Amino acid sequence: MVKGTPLFRAHLSEKKILALGSHIAEGCGVRKPFQLFNWPAGMPANDQFSSIKMDGGLQWNVSQLYNAGIVTLYSGGDTNRDGVLNSLDIDAIYQHLTVAPPSYVGIWPRTLLTWSPALAQCDVNGDGAVTQDDVTYELNHYFLTNYGAANLDTATGFVDFQTLLNNWQNSGAGIGWTQADFNGDGTVDFLDFQMLLNYWSPGGWNFAPSEAPEPASVSLIILGGLALFRRKA
Ligand SMILES: [Ca+2]
């Protein structure tokens, strides 16, 4: 499962911090469950890390850390953390905005959230807020496209216009980016049509492939030391 089989038997008896970052090389792929520890018999509840720090802007799924010793690195742009990069990740950003889109005409119809680190997965540009800029970043960096591309190909053109017509004046659950709700307000209307016109580019967008986070390494630092930390026999 893991090159070099860096499995550890570990027992923690003091307050410990687990830091997951990118600066210490240890092979690990995106979205591949990574066996970090081999707990002797599951991790006792009172033996857990005092905190888990995710360094370098990386996001990890640690839901299996204590029962199976496994962590999984999320892929960039997977804002709803379902393991797939698709239009639902754009919808998730719009549904978790902490700041109303500055150019929005009218009163933003969704509830604006108060920023907290729990929203970090939607803060794809890493500026400590969930805003329209995150949608732009998501589109440009992870989909290599732009506003108006309902089908998330790399052009804003007639196919997208047809999608907008097909969903004209629709709103509510089930309406999102794929249905041509480009401004994320939950309704397909003239504002989305205006956005489509503003970004009309049937010849295609030309964003360079992202240099963004495709971390090839995992780092493990355990601060404070382990009371017992030995390689599995
Ligand atoms: Ca996703």
Ligand SMILES: [Ca+2]
């Ligand atoms: Ca942001």
Ligand SMILES: [Ca+2]
């Ligand atoms: Ca809309």
